[in-house]
Amino acid sequence: MSLMNGDLFAPYWILSGGILVTLILSMIRVETKRPAQISAITTLLFTFFAAEGQWGVSTTSLFHGAIEISSFGMMILILLCGLGILFCVGSSRYLTKEGIHYSDYYHLVLILILGSSLMAAAKDLMAFFIALEVLSIPAYTLVGFRRNDSRSNEAALKYFVMGSVLGAFYLFGCAMVFGATGSTDMSAVYRWSQQNSRPELLFLIGHSLLLIALFFKVAAVPFHFWKPDVYEGAPTAVTGIMASIVTVAAFVGVVRIVHLVDYQAAGWESYAMWIKSSLRGLAVLSLGYGALVALTQTNLKRLFAYSAIGHTGYLTLGVLSSLTQSQNLYAIWVYLIGYSLMSAGIFILMGQSAPQADAGVELIDLTGLMKRNPLQTVVWGVFLCSMAGLPFTAGFIGKYAVFTAGIDAGETVFVVIAALCVVVNAYTYLRPIALMVMRDADPQAAQWSGSVASKTISVLIALAVIALGVLPQQFIVQLKEISLSH
Amino acid sequence: MSFEIDYSFVAFIAFATIALLGSLMVVFKKNAVSAAFSLILVLFSFAGIYAVLGAHFVAALQILIYTGAIMVLFVFVIMLLNDHHTENDLEKTGFLLKVVTSLSLVALGTILVKAVYSSADVHPTGTLNSDEIIRLGGSVQVISEALFKDNVFQFELLSFLILAAVIATITLAKRGTKSSKNGSET
Numbered sequence: 001m002s003l004m005n006g007d008l009f010a011p012y013w014i015l016s017g018g019i020l021v022t023l024i025l026s027m028i029r030v031e032t033k034r035p036a037q038i039s040a041i042t043t044l045l046f047t048f049f050a051a052e053g054q055w056g057v058s059t060t061s062l063f064h065g066a067i068e069i070s071s072f073g074m075m076i077l078i079l080l081c082g083l084g085i086l087f088c089v090g091s092s093r094y095l096t097k098e099g100i101h102y103s104d105y106y107h108l109v110l111i112l113i114l115g116s117s118l119m120a121a122a123k124d125l126m127a128f129f130i131a132l133e134v135l136s137i138p139a140y141t142l143v144g145f146r147r148n149d150s151r152s153n154e155a156a157l158k159y160f161v162m163g164s165v166l167g168a169f170y171l172f173g174c175a176m177v178f179g180a181t182g183s184t185d186m187s188a189v190y191r192w193s194q195q196n197s198r199p200e201l202l203f204l205i206g207h208s209l210l211l212i213a214l215f216f217k218v219a220a221v222p223f224h225f226w227k228p229d230v231y232e233g234a235p236t237a238v239t240g241i242m243a244s245i246v247t248v249a250a251f252v253g254v255v256r257i258v259h260l261v262d263y264q265a266a267g268w269e270s271y272a273m274w275i276k277s278s279l280r281g282l283a284v285l286s287l288g289y290g291a292l293v294a295l296t297q298t299n300l301k302r303l304f305a306y307s308a309i310g311h312t313g314y315l316t317l318g319v320l321s322s323l324t325q326s327q328n329l330y331a332i333w334v335y336l337i338g339y340s341l342m343s344a345g346i347f348i349l350m351g352q353s354a355p356q357a358d359a360g361v362e363l364i365d366l367t368g369l370m371k372r373n374p375l376q377t378v379v380w381g382v383f384l385c386s387m388a389g390l391p392f393t394a395g396f397i398g399k400y401a402v403f404t405a406g407i408d409a410g411e412t413v414f415v416v417i418a419a420l421c422v423v424v425n426a427y428t429y430l431r432p433i434a435l436m437v438m439r440d441a442d443p444q445a446a447q448w449s450g451s452v453a454s455k456t457i458s459v460l461i462a463l464a465v466i467a468l469g470v471l472p473q474q475f476i477v478q479l480k481e482i483s484l485s486h
Numbered sequence: 487m488s489f490e491i492d493y494s495f496v497a498f499i500a501f502a503t504i505a506l507l508g509s510l511m512v513v514f515k516k517n518a519v520s521a522a523f524s525l526i527l528v529l530f531s532f533a534g535i536y537a538v539l540g541a542h543f544v545a546a547l548q549i550l551i552y553t554g555a556i557m558v559l560f561v562f563v564i565m566l567l568n569d570h571h572t573e574n575d576l577e578k579t580g581f582l583l584k585v586v587t588s589l590s591l592v593a594l595g596t597i598l599v600k601a602v603y604s605s606a607d608v609h610p611t612g613t614l615n616s617d618e619i620i621r622l623g624g625s626v627q628v629i630s631e632a633l634f635k636d637n638v639f640q641f642e643l644l645s646f647l648i649l650a651a652v653i654a655t656i657t658l659a660k661r662g663t664k665s666s667k668n669g670s671e672t
Contacts, residue, residue, distance in 0.1 A: 016646065019646075019649075023653075063638060063639035064635070064637075064638075064639070066638075066639035066640060067639060102657065104653055104656070104657040107653050108650070108653060108654070111649065111653070115646075118643065124640070126640050127643065130640055130643045130644055130647060131643065133647050134646050134647050137650040137651055137654050138650050141653070141657050141658060144658060145657070147657075
């Protein structure tokens with residue numbers, strides 16, 4: 001263990017240095033946003049390759065145990081940089097159309113990615129919290145990016161207030177965990193749980209508060225109410241960032257906090273049971289609520305917000321099965337990678353619709369798209385099929401992985417419930433396809449057009465979604481090698 | 487026969503009571519300025535609690551930063567906004583919501599009290615007791631060691647948090663209602 005190891009920390013150095021360079025470059029000429037965009041994309045590309053070069057690195061702890069460099073952290077960094085590049089390339093036309101194409105967008109996206117990736121690397125509850133805030137503040141701002149739109153303002157304020165409350169929950173929980181274990185270092189808390197066979201009430205309350213804070217962030221059902229409004233109010237490109245980058249970061253946080261203690265340690269059986277039953281409750285509520293409410297939505301952003309709540313349910317099922325056997329964690333990563341890719345694709349695609357002032361894309365805008373714009377229809381079709389979990393798509397592989405992990409862990413009843421929700425969800429996702437293919441264009445339906453960049457990006461994501469669905473073997477083998485260190 | 491009075495306990499009770507009453511006043515005062523001044527009371531009694539615990543440097547910082555700087559900002563903002571809207575929203579709240587809120591507060595309070603009782607036999611495993619702090623050269627020394635050595639990563643990461651906050655503020659505040667249609671302003 002050393003204080004600083006320049007080589008190992010390189011991806012994060014590049015990313016944080018790139019943020020400063022982007023800030024300075026965007027000041028050269030205020031009128032054009034190109035320097036900021038190009039600098040942001042370059043930064044993300046360099047970080048991407050630096051992180052890829054460290055794939056398979058042995059887990060090393062840096063800065064007195066505040067963070068660690070591991071394959072897990074690198075995987076998250078690679079994924080987030082990839083998603084970031086997609087958004088930086090694919091959303092400039094959309095932002096220009098909305099009159100909100102500012103350099104700040106790129107700065108905030110870069111800082112958001114820095115916060116998210118450091119959250120995955122953090123091994124100390126305080127470093128984790130600061131990384132969570134570094135992720136949250138750009139997210140609040142991006143949601144309120146359409147400053148003159150009252151819905152955007154409302155969404156940003158709502159998200160900000162919810163986020164601050166959950167920050168207070170987190171810190172309160174942190175204080176209690178510190179009181180019980182005497183450390184905020186996650187490894188020390190883990191060792192404490194192995195040595196101390198009696199879970200204290202203080203620790204239980206602290207851990208629960210931490211979990212509540214993180215489940216707010218992923219919007220599992222009792223804590224979901226902010227999500228539809230925030231998704232609807234945010235600019236479409238930002239909704240995509242929320243659905244992909246923020247979801248990945250939040251679920252990484254959930255996994256980290258859930259695995260704060262050793263559930264196999266002696267004396268922790270009843271505690272494990274308690275955590276498992278809470279997770280079961282959250283999973284079933286999110287699955288059912290997400291599936292049923294999404295059925296009735298006509299606004300596409302709200303539809304995908306409720307569908308995101310359903311996907312939170314599947315992912316919670318993955319977290320649940322990882323409690324019994326920690327090698328089941330791979331299912332969460334498979335699901336998250338597929339889900340974040342298709343969410344990014346869907347919202348970049350949605351940004352190509354024409355309604356002015358971003359009134360929100362309704363189902364009616366999709367009618368007759370097959371005749372008007374076959375390419376976009378096919379890409380929509382791929383993403384929707386993947387969301388529904390049809391075979392040969394990334395969505396299918398994700399659901400397959402989560403369900404197998406659930407059966408391995410003996411959660412058969414919950415896998416059956418989840419499978420029923422897949423059937424309900426299928427209607428939600430296949431109805432837009434039917435509208436696109438079988439109906440004639442409604443006179444009020446929006447025109448669809450997009451820049452070459454955003455079209456290329458959405459086609460590339462669609463190809464990636466299919467590639468993951470057709471040839472998942474190598475990919476799953478790689479992900480199975482990743483384990484959380486304690 | 488002599489009475490042993492544990493003064494630190496008395497002081498703790500006094501400061502804790504003031505802090506609690508002050509926080510209630512922050513919530514229930516209708517006037518924004520008096521709410522802000524109640525908050526000063528709360529933050530000041532926190533400083534008192536820190537002092538009772540032996541963290542004198544933190545107590546001094548608490549008064550300087552919170553009671554001094556941050557509260558001035560609060561009052562300044564209240565002055566700038568000059569909000570005459572002093573109506574109490576509590577009266578509009580439905581009866582059911584009040585009952586549910588009160589019940590959940592009682593439940594939360596019970597849990598907390600139980601937690602505090604059961605924590606009596608918990609001993610933090612940290613090494614820094616007051617003798618140790620004096621041996622290491624006083625609070626300032628110990629705090630700077632902790633801040634710039636053990637927690638240097640967290641400290642540096644905070645600068646990115648502040649950077650994010652600065653960009654966020656500029657993004658949200660600078661853009662006027664005028665001429666921002668074509669996005670030519672930054």
